[in-house]
Amino acid sequence: MEIVYADNNATTRVAPEVVEAMRPFFEESYFNPSSMYDAAHGPAEAIKEARASIARHLGGVRSDEILFTSCATESNNTAIFGAVRANPARRHVITTCVEHPAVLNVCKELEHEGLEVTVLPVDRQGRLDTADFVRALRRDTLLVTIMHANNETGVVFPVGELARIAKETDPGIIVHTDATQTVGKLAIDLSRQLRHVDMLAFSGHKLHAPKGVGCLFMRRGTACRPFLLGGHQEAGRRGGTENVAFIVGLARALELAVATHEDDEPHITAMRDRLERELTARIPLTEINGAGAPRLGNTSNLSCHFVEGEGILYQLSAAGICASSGSACTSGSLETSHVLRGMGIPFTAAHGSVRFSFSRYNRKGDVDHIVSVFPEVIASLRRLSPYWDNASDRPRPEAEGMLHGAPAGAPR
Amino acid sequence: MTWEYSEKTKQLFMDAVHGVAGTHMGEIADPDGFGEHGSIACGDALRFTFRCERHPSDPLQDRIVEARYLTFGCTSAIAASEALCTIIEAGHFSPVQALKVSNQDIVDFLEGLPEAKIHCSVMGAEALEAAVFNWAQKRGVDLKALGLDMTSAEQEEGRLVCKCFGVTEPYLRRKIKELELHSIPEITNAIKAGGACMSCHHAPGGLQDILNDIWGRHPTTLVPLPSMPEGHRDATATGSELSPYQFAKQVERVLSEDVRPRLQDDGGNLEIIDIKEMTVYCRLSGACANCAGATGTMKLLVERILKERVDERIRVIAV
Numbered sequence: 001m002e003i004v005y006a007d008n009n010a011t012t013r014v015a016p017e018v019v020e021a022m023r024p025f026f027e028e029s030y031f032n033p034s035s036m037y038d039a040a041h042g043p044a045e046a047i048k049e050a051r052a053s054i055a056r057h058l059g060g061v062r063s064d065e066i067l068f069t070s071c072a073t074e075s076n077n078t079a080i081f082g083a084v085r086a087n088p089a090r091r092h093v094i095t096t097c098v099e100h101p102a103v104l105n106v107c108k109e110l111e112h113e114g115l116e117v118t119v120l121p122v123d124r125q126g127r128l129d130t131a132d133f134v135r136a137l138r139r140d141t142l143l144v145t146i147m148h149a150n151n152e153t154g155v156v157f158p159v160g161e162l163a164r165i166a167k168e169t170d171p172g173i174i175v176h177t178d179a180t181q182t183v184g185k186l187a188i189d190l191s192r193q194l195r196h197v198d199m200l201a202f203s204g205h206k207l208h209a210p211k212g213v214g215c216l217f218m219r220r221g222t223a224c225r226p227f228l229l230g231g232h233q234e235a236g237r238r239g240g241t242e243n244v245a246f247i248v249g250l251a252r253a254l255e256l257a258v259a260t261h262e263d264d265e266p267h268i269t270a271m272r273d274r275l276e277r278e279l280t281a282r283i284p285l286t287e288i289n290g291a292g293a294p295r296l297g298n299t300s301n302l303s304c305h306f307v308e309g310e311g312i313l314y315q316l317s318a319a320g321i322c323a324s325s326g327s328a329c330t331s332g333s334l335e336t337s338h339v340l341r342g343m344g345i346p347f348t349a350a351h352g353s354v355r356f357s358f359s360r361y362n363r364k365g366d367v368d369h370i371v372s373v374f375p376e377v378i379a380s381l382r383r384l385s386p387y388w389d390n391a392s393d394r395p396r397p398e399a400e401g402m403l404h405g406a407p408a409g410a411p412r
Numbered sequence: 413m414t415w416e417y418s419e420k421t422k423q424l425f426m427d428a429v430h431g432v433a434g435t436h437m438g439e440i441a442d443p444d445g446f447g448e449h450g451s452i453a454c455g456d457a458l459r460f461t462f463r464c465e466r467h468p469s470d471p472l473q474d475r476i477v478e479a480r481y482l483t484f485g486c487t488s489a490i491a492a493s494e495a496l497c498t499i500i501e502a503g504h505f506s507p508v509q510a511l512k513v514s515n516q517d518i519v520d521f522l523e524g525l526p527e528a529k530i531h532c533s534v535m536g537a538e539a540l541e542a543a544v545f546n547w548a549q550k551r552g553v554d555l556k557a558l559g560l561d562m563t564s565a566e567q568e569e570g571r572l573v574c575k576c577f578g579v580t581e582p583y584l585r586r587k588i589k590e591l592e593l594h595s596i597p598e599i600t601n602a603i604k605a606g607g608a609c610m611s612c613h614h615a616p617g618g619l620q621d622i623l624n625d626i627w628g629r630h631p632t633t634l635v636p637l638p639s640m641p642e643g644h645r646d647a648t649a650t651g652s653e654l655s656p657y658q659f660a661k662q663v664e665r666v667l668s669e670d671v672r673p674r675l676q677d678d679g680g681n682l683e684i685i686d687i688k689e690m691t692v693y694c695r696l697s698g699a700c701a702n703c704a705g706a707t708g709t710m711k712l713l714v715e716r717i718l719k720e721r722v723d724e725r726i727r728v729i730a731v
Contacts, residue, residue, distance in 0.1 A: 042550070063587055093604060135658070136654055136655075138655060202591050240553035243685055282486070294529060305453070307483050307484070308455065308456065308483065308484060308486050308489070309486075310486035310487055311429070311487050312605060313424070314422075314425065314486075314487045315426075315429060317415075318426070327455070327486070328455040329455060329485075329486035329487075330455075333608060334455065334576075334577075334600070334604050334607030335576070335608040335609075336455070337609070347452060347453050347455075348452055351452070351455055351484075377429075380430065380431075381429060383429075383431065383437060384429065384437050384459055384481075384482060384483055384484075384490060385427060385483070385484045386439075386448075386458070386459040386482035386483065386484055387452060387457075391577060396724060399452075400451060
């Protein structure tokens with residue numbers, strides 16, 4: 001069966017050009033770049049070039065501001081723990097309630113270590129209120145860590161603007177952003193619109209490089225202790241033998257993303273928009289989460305009220321469609337997605353949320369296939385639902401009140 | 413995390429959503445037994461109904477001939493509902509006999525369920541129990557007299573242990589014994605309690621305490637951990653933790669509540685000119701402005717009240 005892959009915010013297919021660029025470093029040029037002999041010169045030079053290329057494509061920053069890591073989670077851990085350890089006089093951190101666990105759980109750990117963390121709320125559309133941010137800034141604020149775009153909804157935060165406010169308030173505040181979902185999807189310019197950002201984390205596998213390679217931009221002069229201690233690699237800021245092939249792959253993937261961005265972006269957004277139009281027209285009581293906010297063009301987070309996401313994904317999978325959900329049954333815990341809860345999405349909708357995320361490898365036919373399958377999937381589950389009236393194709397009268405987040409009867 | 417369902421579970425789910433003949437989706441009008449379990453807030457809910465062939469004189473000889481469900485929930489919740497109805501119909505049980513159908517029977521029928529999905533089978537057994545309870549009420553059958561210790565869910569009110577899923581202590585205690593649950597993960601897998609915020613796990617009177625009490629284990633003595641820092645301290649205690657804006661608002665509020673009324677009694681008033689760190693610059697106006705005791709008023713009244721109510725480091729300077 002043909003697979004329609006619409007889960008590109010989870011991971012992406014590795015571009016053939018990337019595989020090709022990586023190949024020599026597994027086969028003939030496998031040497032440790034730290035070795036002295038001539039043969040090791042190739043890998044060392046390849047890393048140098050990759051670093052320069054990435055620096056150039058993030059807005060012309062300096063090569064020595066680019067650190068290679070194993071994943072975005074490591075980059076985020078490095079940035080946050082590193083900043084905290086380097087600045088013991090300050091004890092306050094600002095973040096948001098919709099961050100990835102790689103940031104949220106690090107912040108929770110900081111609380112255990114005695115720091116204070118302000119977690120900013122978002123509104124029903126997933127937006128931050130800048131006034132909340134301003135109010136949260138304190139004299140002892142050490143770090144601001146706010147994601148660039150949300151992985152579940154695609155909502156983009158005004159990180160450049162928030163960074164400017166933080167720096168004008170107090171240049172000592174360190175600003176970090178988790179840009180895992182935006183590098184390769186948005187133009188990242190650390191010399192202009194993001195010039196007040198000190199650290200920026202991302203990984204390779206969201207932009208058609210393989211899993212297992214990440215990157216951290218660290219602006220010169222940022223006070224940050226190393227996280228992974230070891231050899232002198234990465235100028236002592238991250239120990240461990242460089243993952244040469246993957247670093248080369250990451251650089252190649254970013255080059256491709258930047259080169260094709262202008263052509264791909266309108267095509268991807270058009271697919272997403274058509275998907276949303278067609279599905280909301282065909283399925284009653286469906287809403288798009290984050291539609292009222294600036295969003296990434298590739299991401300669609302839909303909620304179909306009164307059905308449960310796991311059953312949706314199972315049927316989509318049976319039809320060859322790969323997507324994800326914020327429902328409790330798919331989260332590994334028994335809670336719905338913290339992002340949708342943070343937005344105040346009623347649980348009638350949170351359980352029935354599905355995320356489709358596209359890449360440049362998706363085709364128009366993919367949207368056609370989803371549109372031909374998805375409405376019947378929802379209808380089949382609603383027929384089974386005790387909250388749905390099949391005659392009117394509406395919620396039962398007693399369930400209507402739940403649409404606005406009212407409690408669903410007495411939970412036992 | 414991909415699906416780890418048995419072929420049987422997958423088949424029942426797909427048959428159900430496609431409305432294949434012989435499946436049991438639906439709701440019986442005027443049922444002899446009606447039972448519900450779960451809620452949409454918790455992520456799954458089951459409405460189970462059955463119809464009996466009524467015995468003309470002895471309700472205990474009623475036979476269940478039809479069973480239907482409506483389920484909001486995941487793949488395994490829907491498959492478990494199918495399984496429940498199939499088992500009940502195939503057994504030609506009387507409602508009292510049907511009570512013997514346990515969640516384990518549902519699991520066996522499904523050829524196994526992943527650990528984390530056991531609660532789907534428990535939901536089936538609970539809805540069945542509730543429906544039999546409902547039948548007994550309608551038919552005037554005294555289940556207690558039959559030696560069945562049945563309590564409807566509504567009657568099991570008590571201290572809420574798991575707030576996320578609304579699970580009370582009496583219900584927990586009954587289920588821990590009935591399903592022989594020996595650990596917190598087993599409780600969560602079976603009845604979801606403790607599966608969300610997890611704060612009830614080791615809280616006093618929480619899941620572990622109840623487990624220890626039931627299975628007679630003694631709590632391990634743990635070294636007390638350092639207490640967590642307070643996220644938001646009482647605003648009146650330490651003004652320095654407030655942003656300047658919040659601090660100013662707090663000062664303004666205290667002045668309005670406690671200071672101005674006293675001055676106004678004397679025909680005066682007070683105005684804040686500025687606040688810099690802990691220094692509040694104030695001006696007395698009205699009758700108080702020219703009062704000989706103005707400076708004394710500032711120190712004795714305004715500063716004292718602000719020190720008490722906002723922050724003891726506050727200085728008040730008369731302007």
